[in-house]
Amino acid sequence: MMKTARGRRIAWTGLAALALLFAQGPRTELLAADQAPSWLSAAADKSIPEDWKDEPAVVLLDEKHVAVNEKGETTVRRRLALAVRSRSGERYATEKVVYLTDGDKVRSINAWLIRPDGDVRRFKEKEAYDVSLADNDIYNEARAKVVRAVEEAKPGSVFGCEWVLERKTIFTQIAEGLQERGLPTLDFQMRLTLPQGWRVEPTFFNMDDPPQAEVAGNSHSWRAGPLQGIPSEPSSPSASALMPRLALSYFPDGAAPFSGPSFVSWKEVSAWLTQLNDQQVDSGGEIARTAQQLTAGAEDEWSRLQALAGHAQSVNYVSIQTGIGRGGGYRPRAAHEVLSKNYGDCKDKANLLRSLLKAQDIESYAVAIYVGDPDFVREEWPSPQQFNHAISAIRVSQQVQAPAVAEHSQLGRLLFFDPTDTVTPVGLLPEVLQGALGLVLAGEDGVLMPLPASPAEDNILRRSVQARLHADGSISANLIEESTGNVGVAEQKLFSRLSRPDYRAAIQEWIVEDATGAQLQELRTDPLGGGKEGQFTLEVEFNAPAYAQVMQSRIMLFQPILVGRRDRNRFASALRQLPVQLEAQQFEEETVFTLPAGFEADELPEPLQLSESFGDYQSSCQTQAGEVRCRRNLTLKRTLVPPHDYPLLRDFFERIRSAEQAPAVLIKP
Numbered sequence: 001m002m003k004t005a006r007g008r009r010i011a012w013t014g015l016a017a018l019a020l021l022f023a024q025g026p027r028t029e030l031l032a033a034d035q036a037p038s039w040l041s042a043a044a045d046k047s048i049p050e051d052w053k054d055e056p057a058v059v060l061l062d063e064k065h066v067a068v069n070e071k072g073e074t075t076v077r078r079r080l081a082l083a084v085r086s087r088s089g090e091r092y093a094t095e096k097v098v099y100l101t102d103g104d105k106v107r108s109i110n111a112w113l114i115r116p117d118g119d120v121r122r123f124k125e126k127e128a129y130d131v132s133l134a135d136n137d138i139y140n141e142a143r144a145k146v147v148r149a150v151e152e153a154k155p156g157s158v159f160g161c162e163w164v165l166e167r168k169t170i171f172t173q174i175a176e177g178l179q180e181r182g183l184p185t186l187d188f189q190m191r192l193t194l195p196q197g198w199r200v201e202p203t204f205f206n207m208d209d210p211p212q213a214e215v216a217g218n219s220h221s222w223r224a225g226p227l228q229g230i231p232s233e234p235s236s237p238s239a240s241a242l243m244p245r246l247a248l249s250y251f252p253d254g255a256a257p258f259s260g261p262s263f264v265s266w267k268e269v270s271a272w273l274t275q276l277n278d279q280q281v282d283s284g285g286e287i288a289r290t291a292q293q294l295t296a297g298a299e300d301e302w303s304r305l306q307a308l309a310g311h312a313q314s315v316n317y318v319s320i321q322t323g324i325g326r327g328g329g330y331r332p333r334a335a336h337e338v339l340s341k342n343y344g345d346c347k348d349k350a351n352l353l354r355s356l357l358k359a360q361d362i363e364s365y366a367v368a369i370y371v372g373d374p375d376f377v378r379e380e381w382p383s384p385q386q387f388n389h390a391i392s393a394i395r396v397s398q399q400v401q402a403p404a405v406a407e408h409s410q411l412g413r414l415l416f417f418d419p420t421d422t423v424t425p426v427g428l429l430p431e432v433l434q435g436a437l438g439l440v441l442a443g444e445d446g447v448l449m450p451l452p453a454s455p456a457e458d459n460i461l462r463r464s465v466q467a468r469l470h471a472d473g474s475i476s477a478n479l480i481e482e483s484t485g486n487v488g489v490a491e492q493k494l495f496s497r498l499s500r501p502d503y504r505a506a507i508q509e510w511i512v513e514d515a516t517g518a519q520l521q522e523l524r525t526d527p528l529g530g531g532k533e534g535q536f537t538l539e540v541e542f543n544a545p546a547y548a549q550v551m552q553s554r555i556m557l558f559q560p561i562l563v564g565r566r567d568r569n570r571f572a573s574a575l576r577q578l579p580v581q582l583e584a585q586q587f588e589e590e591t592v593f594t595l596p597a598g599f600e601a602d603e604l605p606e607p608l609q610l611s612e613s614f615g616d617y618q619s620s621c622q623t624q625a626g627e628v629r630c631r632r633n634l635t636l637k638r639t640l641v642p643p644h645d646y647p648l649l650r651d652f653f654e655r656i657r658s659a660e661q662a663p664a665v666l667i668k669p
Helices: 038-044 087-092 266-278 285-294 301-314 335-341 346-359 485-497 500-512 643-661
Strands: 002-004 057-068 074-084 094-100 105-114 120-123 129-132 137-140 142-148 158-167 173-177 188-193 199-205 214-216 219-224 245-251 319-321 364-369 389-395 405-408 412-417 437-441 447-450 460-469 475-484 519-526 535-544 549-551 555-558 580-582 585-594 600-603 608-612 615-624 627-636 639-641 664-667
Touching: 038 057, 038 074, 038 105, 038 158, 074 087, 094 105, 094 158, 105 142, 188 245, 199 219, 266 346, 266 364, 266 437, 266 447, 285 301, 285 335, 285 346, 301 346, 335 346, 346 364, 346 389, 389 437, 405 447, 460 485, 475 485, 485 500, 485 535, 500 519, 500 535, 608 643, 615 643, 639 643
Parallel strands: 057 188, 137 319, 460 585
Antiparallel strands: 057 074, 074 158, 094 142, 105 120, 105 158, 129 142, 173 245, 188 219, 199 245, 214 219, 364 389, 364 437, 389 412, 405 412, 437 447, 460 475, 475 535, 519 535, 549 555, 555 664, 580 639, 585 627, 600 664, 608 615, 615 627
C-alpha cells in the first residue's frame, strides 16, 4: 500500500497509473485564486512509495518543454509539483527561474500551495521577487524570479509552480538534472521540439538504463521515474556528481538562419573559447610596466611567478556580467581595464595574469573548469556549459617543482593556478579543483585533462605536545601544530574567516572535547608558517584541572591522546549508501608527558599498526626517564571508497578510536 501526496492510502498500480497531460504541453490556466490547476491536482493525488515515508519532500512531477525556432531562440515551459513530507522539507517549497536581462523574458510565473486540508493558496505573479544571482557583482545580467512558499508550507501540503521563459542564446545545447535538488522523483519528463530538419543527440549521465526517446514529428521526449532520492552522508561526492542528468546537443540544417556555434568535439569548444579569451590579452603599456615593477627583485623563474600570481590574487573579486547569452559570460574584460580598476571576476583575473606573464615572455593558457564538484564535468559531452570557473595554466621549466604541476605531451609542463582563491598560493591548487577535468584553451590544440592532485606527503599536519602531569591530576600543556599544503590552506581559511575572539573560541571548543575543563591560556598563530606560503603554525598553551584520575594518592589514570584530530566521528553510522571521498592528507603527532615526581608507568596502551588500500595508521607509547612518549601517524590516500568497502573503512577508524581511548596507568611504588 502507498499514500497519496496528501496522505490518502491507495493501492500501487505502477507508473502507468501516473496519468499526466504532458502530450499537450504545459499551458497557463486562468483560474480562481482558490483553485489549483488540473495538472497540479492530478499530481497531488499520486501515490508515494512507502519506503519514501521518511523523505523530507518528494517531487511528484517535473515536466519541462523546450521549443526551438529556426533562429535558435527557445521557449521553455516548466511544471513542478512537490509534496512536503516533514518540517525539514518545508524549505523545498520554492522555485527559482534563472534568466538573463540581455535577451531573456520571463513571460509568466504562477505558483500554488495545496494545504493538508485541501485549501489552495495561489501566489500571483506580482508576488514573485527578482534577485541577482551573486551578492558581490556590480552588475550581472544573470538574475532570477523567485516564488517562495516556505513560510506557509506545512507537512502534508503540495507546492506547485508553472512558468514560461523566452530565451535568446547562441548555444545549441541544454542540460537538465532529472532530480530537483536530489529529491526522490516520481515522474520526470523532458520534451524538445526542433524546427524541421534539425537533429538532436542526447547524452545521459549517472544512469545505467537511460530512457529511450519517443519521437512525434519534430518533438523528442524522454521520461524517467521513479528515481530514488540522493541521501546526505558525510564525505560523499556531491549530489550534482551523483544525480541523473540529461544533456542535449541539437544541430540546425544548412538552410537555417541560426549562426551560433555547434560543438561535436572538445577541440571545437577549445577553439571557440580561446578566441574569446585571447583577444582580451594585452601585454603592452601599463601591463608591461606593472609586470616589470613586480618582478624587479625576482632572481629566478619561481620568484617571478610568485610576484605576478600574487598580484592577480590581490585584485578584488567583483563580477560585471554582460552579453552572457551571446558568449559574454565566457569573454573576459580587457586586461588593462581590470588592472586600472583593480577588480574583476574569475576570467578577468585569469586574463590579467596571462597578460602580465606574456609581458615577461612566459607562455600561459586560460583554463575552463567547474568549481564546486570535481566530478561534474564529463568527457562525453563537449560543451562550454559544463564550466562555471576560469583559472590559468602556466608553461614552466623543469626547475619548477610543485604539486600543481602536470606534464602534457603536447603542451609541456603546466602549472595550474587559481587567481580567484586569495589564500591558496601559486604551486598549490584548491582542494575542490584537484582531479577535476579542465579544458586548457590552446585553440584547436586545446585538451580536456585532469588537474593534478597532491599526494598525502604534500598535505601534512605535524603536531608536537609537551605536557606536564601534576600529582593532583591536573595538567599543563604546550601544543604546536605546523600545517602544510592544502591542510595549511584550510587552517589559513578558517583563521581568515573568523574574528579573533571567534577563532579563539573555536580552538577552545576543540581542546575541551578531550581535555575536559581545559582553559586556554595563550594562543599564537603564524598564518604563513614562518614566512612560507601554504603553511600555517598554531601554538596553544592550556591547563586542565582534572585531566587524570587519581586513586589512593598512588594510582593515576590518564588518556595519552591529549587532543583529538579534527576529522573524527565522520563514519559513526553503521550503514552507508554512497561512496566515501577521502582526501590525501597526513597527520603526525608526538606527545611527551612529564610524570609527577615519584610516579612511573605501570601500563601503557598497546601499539597499533593498520594498513589498508586507502590508508595507514601507527601508534605507540614508550616510557623512559620520568616521561611517557606517545606517537601516532595517519596517512590517507585520495580515493573513492565504494559502499561495499565501507565496513572495512569504518572498522579501520573504529580500531583507531578504540586505541586512542585506551588509558595509561601510573603508579607510585
